[in-house]
Amino acid sequence: MLGASACGLPDGTYFGKVPDDPDPTHLRFCNSGEPEYLDPALVTSTTGMKLVYAMFAGLTDYNAQGLPEPSVATRWETSADQKLFTFYLRDDARWSNGRDLVADDFVFHVARILHPLTGSRNAEFLKPLAHSDMYVSNRARRVLRASGPFAVGDIVNIIAVGDTSAKDLQEGEGIPDTNLRTFDAPLALRDRGAPVSDAYATAPVTTDGEPTQVTLIELRAASAANAAPWAYVHWSDGNGGNGVYGWVPAGELTGQPNADVVYTVALANGTARGMEKTDPAYRQGTVRGADLLMTPDILGIRAVSDHVLEVTLHSPTPQLISMTPDRIWRPAPREAVSRHPKRWTRPEHIVTSGAFKLTEWRMRDRIVYERNPLFFASDEVALDKITFMSIDDQAASTNLYIQGTCDALQTGHIPSSYVPALRGAMRGGRGYADFTVEPWMGIYFYLINTKKFPNVHFRRALSAITNREPLTDILRGGQLPTASFTPGVPNRSLSPANQKLCGVTADTPGSSMVVLADELCYTPPRGVDFDLELAQKELAIARQEMGADFPKELTVKYNKGNEGHKLVAEYIQHEWQKHLGIPVKLQSQEWKTFLKDTTAGEYEIARMGWIGSYPDPETNFLLIFRCDNPTNRSKYCRPEFEDLFNRAEATADLAERQRLMYEAEKMMLEDAPIVPLYVYTQQHLRKPYVRDLAINLPDQVQLHDVWIDPDWKSKQGATTDEASP
DSSP, X not given: OTTTOOTTOOOSSSSSOOOSSOOTTEEEEXXXXXXSOOOTTTOOSHHHHHHHHHHOOOSEEEOTTSOEEESSEEEEEEOTTSOEEEEXXXXXXXXXXXXXXXXXXXXXXXXXXXXXXXXXXXXXXXXXXXXXXXXXXXXXEEESSOBXXXXXXXEEEEEEETTEEHHHHHHTTOOOOTTEEBOSSOEEEBSTXXXXXXXXXXXXXXXXXXXXXXXXXXXXXXXXXXXSOEEEEEETTTTTTTOEEXXXXXXXXXXXXXXXXXXXXXXXXXXXXXXXXXXXXXOEEEEEGGGEEOXXXXXXXXXXXXXEEEEEBSSOOTTHHHHTTSGGGSOXXXXXXXXXXXXXXSTTTOOOOSSEEEEEEETTTEEEEEEOTTSTTGGGOOXXXXXXXXXXXXXXXXXXXXXXXXXXXXXXXXXXXXXXXXXXXXXXXXXXXXXXXXXXXXXXXXXXXXXXXXXXXXXXXXXXXXXXXXXXXXXXXXXXXXXXXXXXXXXXXXOHHHHHHHTOOTTSOSEEXXXXXXXXXXXXXXXXXXXXXXXXXXXXXXXXXXXXXXXXXXXXXXXXXXXHHHHHHHHHHHHHHHHHOSXXXXXXXXXXXXXXXXXXXXXXXXXXXXXXXXXXXXXXXXXXXXXXXXXXXXXXXXXXXXXXXXXXXXXXOHHHHHHXXXXXXXXXXXXXXXXXXXXXXXXXXXXXXXXXXXXXXXXXXXXXXXXXXXXXXXXXXXXXXXXXX
């Protein structure tokens, strides 16, 4: 609409209506659709991330530059080998229900993310944690009684049950769970130490004529407050079939269905995946199920006291502090999760720890936050209210901004056809002052389902027939075409000092990521770029090797509401049909359905974007191509790629880690499970009275710093710094 004509464009400095007297207590934010989750253990998309970060405090938070700064953790210490991190927590952090936020909340949150019952795709980002891989795959156990070569307290890795390997069991019905329990009297689930009268769920002794089973999640020894041990359990049929967690006296759990099952286990000794057989300390033997238990104390995270948290990693992780503002370190409240595991984030159930609390959620319409008076820095929060409008259509969202209904839009949620007008193409180059374009730490690419297209030559051909250069003109937002995966700042935009650090010049194609200021830079390898001669060679080999399996048509999926996705898909459709000689169909889906299908592998080709939350190619980008990564939507898996990661994890030298990551990225790109297309840019529309809604490379902002300037109009003649939106 706006790309075609200047008719109807705002004449003034700003794009759309700007009230003279905005409400200084209320921010109205047009979000990019309905969030999939508001649960910090489950959220993965940018649609929900800002909302989660506004409600939940973490070990650290993002500052205006997108870097970590103290939050619940006021300071930390790191061991010389970078495997042990100790965090010291503030004593005035509270949940919105008045309870203290303590170190045990972080232990609960991390263990919940990693527990197989949760099924969180965020588990992969906790991979450096000791025993995390074994825990998430239900293979980690502590030995309860001396058995064979194992002592009481040894942490072991289940490698087989009977004659069946753990891997084969996981691909089938799963490993028989040593943590299942039954009971002889109705089981009253409640808060730890509470009387039966305070139970919020009661599990019957039998269900459909069979003993009711619960899963033991955690054990707490007797203490001054509780004379007997207590157990935290999960009852899958509780809460109307949605499941429920709760504490019960441990002595009430009288039966263990898999007590007599014999497990073959190996000593784990602090590793992630289990000890290698070549290790001198390696021990293997059999243990009965009655003598094995999986509880959070197996993991490398421990509450030393209420305000001291220890994190132990299986290998050096120098980038851990950079990771701590992430959702994996923003705990959820046990009491709310326990009662309503799948609905605890609804307004009537939620308990928060951040600057805001949820008060209203109208599905596919709006989400309303109010200031949380128990947030430890509540007196520094200027806003009393934020309204997030759940609008997945870019044009509708931008038009609400024009009308003055929204004060700001989600990053990049602007139709491509609007961008030329916003940049001043129809006003003699006079762009609008409330529109900005900045670099973004994100990559846009097409996924290729390697299970459906295992032939590497076919996949390489798809990348080689794709000319990325026209995308700049199609999208018109300054996007940088690329055949690499790891994104960064365009080399031409780097400062001279950073160009030197990265070993590039302003004329070097592509982008680079400054990992540590003045110390370390990562310039990614280029993948299979546009090359029609190479494409024809690869296609000839693919046709010969695939024979009758060579596709007669292709289907490309993308999510609705984003004009750019449709424009890119139509361009790719045209190019691929021309060079492949087969029909290419397009299929659009709602965001939630699209995420579900791509996660399940229900697609052939699909668009995808990946936005990093901190500058690290290893754990923030390339990790998603590891074989067992739950966000590995392309299902790519190569042992040599895994080996490069394992070697990187073994060293504390960041430069060496990045050298290995360069080789890993190069290998992955040559195998072409994806077709990289372009590096994102951030495109923002923000009213001139919106202050401190920071723009930084990872697009991470602290909404509790945002304020509305009611005197903005009087500052129009001030300096750029004072008046900038």
